[in-house]
Amino acid sequence: MxxxxxxxxxxxxxxxxxxxxxxxxxxxxxxxxxxxxxxxxxxxxxxxxxxxxxxxxxxxxxxxxxxxxxxxxxxxxxxxxxxxxxxxxxxxxxxxxxxxxxxxxxxxxxxxxxxxxxxxxxxxxxxxxxxxxxxxxxxxxxxxxxxxxxxxxxxxxxxxxxxxxxxxxxxxxxxxxxxxxxxxxxxxxxxxxxxxxxxSAEQHDGVFASVSHLPHVLSFALVEQILEAPDAALKFSFAAGGFRDFTRIAASSPEMWRDVCIANRAALLTEIDAYTKVLARFREAIDASDGAALEAAFERSRTARSVWQQGGAIKAADDSTQ
Amino acid sequence: MxxxxxxxxxxxxxxxxxxxxxxxxxxxxxxxxxxxxxxxxxxxxxxxxxxxxxxxxxxxxxxxxxxxxxxxxxxxxxxxxxxxxxxxxxxxxxxxxxxxxxxxxxxxxxxxxxxxxxxxxxxxxxxxxxxxxxxxxxxxxxxxxxxxxxxxxxxxxxxxxxxxxxxxxxxxxxxxxxxxxxxxxxxxxxxxxxxxxxxSAEQHDGVFASVSHLPHVLSFALVEQILEAPDAALKFSFAAGGFRDFTRIAASSPEMWRDVCIANRAALLTEIDAYTKVLARFREAIDASDGAALEAAFERSRTARSVWQQGGAIKAADDSTQ
The missing domain is CATH 3.40.50.720 (NAD(P)-binding Rossmann-like Domain)
Incomplete structure (x- = not known):
């Protein structure tokens, strides 16, 4: 690459x-x-x-x-x-x-x-x-x-x-x-x-299953879950900025994303399974009131995302050639 | 209310x-x-x-x-x-x-x-x-x-x-x-x-577990999952706008969200379990290449989110009194 x-x-x-x-x-x-x-x-x-x-x-x-x-x-x-x-x-x-x-x-x-x-x-x-x-x-x-x-x-x-x-x-x-x-x-x-x-096509499909296709599925799933709740209307009425950003990609074309999910099925299933494990681990920490584990994980995420956001500037300074 | x-x-x-x-x-x-x-x-x-x-x-x-x-x-x-x-x-x-x-x-x-x-x-x-x-x-x-x-x-x-x-x-x-x-x-x-x-406090905690606390946990979990991948750096380097919006809330205060997760544990666990079921259902549909089920769910989500986005205007026209 x-x-x-x-x-x-x-x-x-x-x-x-x-x-x-x-x-x-x-x-x-x-x-x-x-x-x-x-x-x-x-x-x-x-x-x-x-x-x-x-x-x-x-x-x-x-x-x-x-x-x-x-x-x-x-x-x-x-x-x-x-x-x-x-x-x-x-x-x-x-x-x-x-x-x-x-x-x-x-x-x-x-x-x-x-x-x-x-x-x-x-x-x-x-x-x-x-x-x-x-x-x-x-x-x-x-x-x-x-x-x-x-x-x-x-x-x-x-x-x-x-x-x-x-x-x-x-x-x-x-x-x-x-x-x-x-x-x-x-x-x-x-x-x-x-x-x-x-x-390679293989590498591409793994990368995008992780950073694009999975988030789309997760975002659609959150809206679907709220819709299934008996108090869905009340919940939507108090959804605010965090929900808006998290679900922006749930406004994407259903046809396009149906196709992507099926075309990239194998890589996407791998990512869903890995994600489900991380979520289960977070669930355990919450259930055990394990504040230290939660804070450490949240801190790792915040730091990684912050480094990622500065990535544009870092890349611009990079002088690798094609 | x-x-x-x-x-x-x-x-x-x-x-x-x-x-x-x-x-x-x-x-x-x-x-x-x-x-x-x-x-x-x-x-x-x-x-x-x-x-x-x-x-x-x-x-x-x-x-x-x-x-x-x-x-x-x-x-x-x-x-x-x-x-x-x-x-x-x-x-x-x-x-x-x-x-x-x-x-x-x-x-x-x-x-x-x-x-x-x-x-x-x-x-x-x-x-x-x-x-x-x-x-x-x-x-x-x-x-x-x-x-x-x-x-x-x-x-x-x-x-x-x-x-x-x-x-x-x-x-x-x-x-x-x-x-x-x-x-x-x-x-x-x-x-x-x-x-x-x-x-009521009960109702409040259920509503916000669903539309705020759960999305935060899901967003932190996605960044955590990518961090655990052997090709994390490559994945982050191709993360784009969808990832940015989905993980904006993963930039939130780890201390605050650690506390929220533990303080609202019961309601949050309920939401995580319900979400895990929806995700498992999506997984099944993807595994079965069930395009019709996926498209129908994605369409429901898109429509609901679109109605929600117009909610501000709808609420402003509402004349219920305090």
Whole structure:
């Protein structure tokens, strides 16, 4: 894994100000896909054609209206899809992760040998499997990616040209990817202002099961638990700032998180089990009124979180290179 | 329980613009106690004497410097404490909840018959027991209270005159409290801009175990779990906005939360057990790749949280009276 420093990232941004492409085809022009299109145009000045592919006209019409894409194609229109994919430099799949496999199967028959396909899913082992199954020998054309840039809002109206500035993007290259393909995808994300990191799909799924997928499940579970209480209304009426922050992620898309939980099932179950053990230990300490154990654990957490919060500054001073 | 509407609260604020006291003695002049003193002076124009009591000079000197209190007394100085408590209208105990019992025992020998004692602890059953044990027949002078107004920062430097504006304060009156005592404490908090609610100590502790104490434990537990992972540093380095919000409350005071967990042990254990069951159910659904069950639960949570977020507006339109 490589952590480019922010200074390095800025240097790359200068280099890639001239980042260009002839044709970018985005499957799913919402927050993530729309923000990429806007960033490439409005930040790096790329002038290539951006084609949006959607399941319904409604889903792509708004992107057309906003000028985020140049043309719109319906997913089930064979001829339009073939035309859209012909000569494309890049394909980005930016849809709930359960759609990665069917979309790759849909793309496969029309995939140009020169096209690099990447995705923006929150889980990567499943994307790798999907690519190998759908693309076979051409899986080398697929470079798995994950921009870490969620927002509470979704849809193309929420897309921003600076969504990725100073955000992390993780690439999980396949052994068969050419270095050039990986570099091209990295350059695309660097052009949006993001920092680009690499790790294996396995490692990625473990890390994000822990720091992202598990917290989402825990947050949804708290709201579910309160809903089941006979005095739920009273409880909600006194929920305050702590509850608000803790459950902000429970406002996330149910469809997206359903897919993530299932796609990253193995790693997530490992994290849930480890978490349940820690919680059981805390429960024991509370039951035993073991103030010393509780205070020590809470102090460890507070300190770790405080170090983490200062991490931005520490990273910026780091001068490791890509 | 009574929910005064905001309109009603504004009406009360007009009435209590003239809220006054001769002497207020605050045990623990930090964020909560200091903000009360500042609110009463700077918002309601009260001119009474404010005495701060602390365990060390250091803890009260800063409050004196900032003009938050008029005089400072050391907790172990019998004569000064006796003098401070003579003729006091109000005593506020604003310290970690494990100190409520020892502070009440310390106050008892010097307590004037006209003084109303109240507190600001996050747990109320333990405060009631402490008052009955320390004050005996004079427990009627103790009106248990809980201002819902935490901040990440603490200490008197973080105290604000408007900390309580539009916040909730819960009072849990004892059967032996006179209506006048309860009204006087309510008037004091209304003068700070807060809304005042009443419920039993039992009900209070159940509600806050669920919407406040449990989320704190869950948040501390997540950070603890990540710390125990062999790749903790890597995990923290990719933690993003969702993690930040979910763990904001894990930056809270370890001492305060140790005390809360133990003081509200029974209710908190009930909530931890109920939560563990919900999490186990989510685990089963994930293990079974039961997308429908997951999506339905996540959707319920998202909807409930969205209704809750709009609750402020709904409550403001409510016209129930105190």
């Amino acid at each position: 490589v952590h480019p420093s922010r200074r390095k990232a800025r240097f790359y941004r200068c280099l890639v100000a001239a980042f260009s492409f002839n044709k970018l085809v985005i499957f799913g022009v919402g927050l993530i896909g729309g923000s990429l299109a806007r960033a490439l145009r409005e930040r790096s000045g790329a002038t290539g054609e951006v084609v949006g592919v959607g399941r319904s006209m409604k889903s792509v019409e708004r992107a057309l209206e906003l000028g985020v894409i140049d043309s719109a194609v319906l997913l089930d229109d064979d001829r339009a899809l073939e035309h859209a994919l012909r000569g494309a430099d890049f394909v980005l799949i930016a849809a709930p992760v359960a759609q990665t496999a069917p979309l790759l199967r849909r793309i496969a028959p029309f995939l140009d040998a020169r096209t690099i396909v990447t995705d923006a899913g929150s889980t990567k082992n499943d994307a790798v499997s999907a690519a190998r199954a759908a693309l076979g020998d051409r899986a080398a054309q697929f470079v798995p990616g994950h921009p870490i840039a969620g927002r509470e809002s979704s849809g193309v109206d929420a897309a921003l040209p600076d969504l990725y500035v100073d955000r992390n993007v993780v690439l999980c290259p396949l052994p068969e990817n050419t270095p050039e393909s990986v570099e091209r995808v990295a350059a695309m994300w660097l052009a949006t202002g993001a920092s680009v990191h690499r790790m | 009574v929910h005064p509407s905001r309109r009603k609260a504004r009406f009360y604020r007009c009435l209590v613009a003239a809220f006054s006291f001769n002497k207020l003695v605050i045990f623990g002049v930090g964020l909560i106690g200091g903000s009360l003193a500042r609110a009463l002076r700077e918002r309601s124009g009260a001119t009474g004497e404010v005495v701060g009591v602390g365990r060390s000079m250091k803890s009260v000197e800063r409050a004196l410097e900032l003009g938050v209190i008029d005089s400072a007394v050391l907790l172990d100085d019998d004569r000064a404490l006796e003098h401070a408590l003579r003729g006091a209208d109000f005593v506020l105990i604003a310290a970690p909840v494990a100190q409520t019992a020892p502070l009440l025992r310390r106050i008892a020998p010097f307590l004037d018959a006209r003084t109303i004692v109240t507190d600001a602890g996050s747990t109320k059953n333990d405060a009631v027991s402490a008052a009955r044990a320390a004050l005996g027949d004079r427990a009627a002078q103790f009106v248990p209270g809980h201002p819902i107004a935490g901040r990440e920062s603490s200490g008197v430097d973080a105290a604000l005159p408007d900390l309580y504006v539009d916040r909730n304060v819960v009072l849990c009156p004892l059967p032996e409290n006179t209506p006048e005592s309860v009204e006087r404490v309510a008037a004091m908090w209304l003068a700070t801009g807060a809304s005042v609610h009443r419920m």
